[in-house]
Amino acid sequence: MIVLKAVQEKVLSALQVVAGIVERRHTLPILANVLIRKTGDSVEFTTSDLEIQVRTAAQLDGDEGNYAITVGAKKLIDILKSLPSDQTVSLSANQAKLTLQAGKSRFTLQTLPAEDFPLVQEAIDFGPAFSVPQKTLKSLISQVHFSMAVHDIRYYLNGILFVAEGKTLTLVATDGHRLALAQSTLEVEMPKQEVILPRKTVLELQRLLKDDVKGTAEGEEAQIEMRFAGNQAKFNFGGLEFVTKLVEGKFPDYNRVIPKNHKNHITLGRATLLSSLQRAAILTSEKFKGVRVNVSPGTLGIASSNAEQEEAKEELEIDYGGDSFEIGFNVGYLMDVLANMSQDMVTLSLNDANSSVLITNPEIEGFKYVVMPMRI
16 A cells, blocks of 8 residues: 655655654553554654654655554654655555655665554643744744753752743743743633643754744744643744653743842943954853853953963953942853844943843843842
């Protein structure tokens, strides 16, 4: 039976959409496979890692009838990638094997039964659906994702908090040393819903979301529809269904972390500040990424040193007439936020040598980034 027949480009793009979550090493061998389910001329591709499930469908030629099988996702993609994009490929099923044919090339692959594939049990208590443009969500994620913790024992920090309330969608990430918050306006009024999306889900969404897609209507932006349940989130966009488990736990009260009523504000060029910090970072030690920031009227000084008694000093002219003080920061935390912005200017708001710095963007309302000071 010919399960599907189409040009390489069409088959490969459908597979690549779902293959991002497939892990190299598995306790269950079948999780390295993609589930291919044929219903009429619609072919559905599904992958899962038991916590995330991604599904997409494509209209592909083939024999009549229904059929389902699972086959190694990575091998199938590697074979397709090695073929010309305009070549017609076919997948035929014969007993427990799949044969891929393209021109004079032929590959026979082992399969595992479709009924053994562990599909994610979807929640029944999903809240109301709401949508934002894909471009908006991709932008919000890019403004905060770098502040997520990695393998932190406080597992609720290894992800991003999504809060939908009223007409506002807020994304927050923190690793305990710095915090990033970004907001966008929703078109509909929402009852308050809070969920923590796991790190892997966030990075996969960021990979899949498009920031330049137009929807079907003229000039309309392509949307992503979101629904949250007690232990699951569901996203629908671009012909894709994405279901993920949530991180359980209580996210820190981010409103208490964000400092207010700063008396000293410095607005300066983002690229200039970033390149000064990058140069100073060269002479910080691997374990200790500290830089000293000296603030005084008209001048922002950046200094770093290491165990070999080498030191770097940078000086920037600024339009500032406030207090003078010296404060230490992890240079990586400052560079992360500046590197993930694209705007020209950045504002640093400080109180004194012992308080956190609040970094905002004069061009983006609703973006806040907080960095705790460090002792140097």
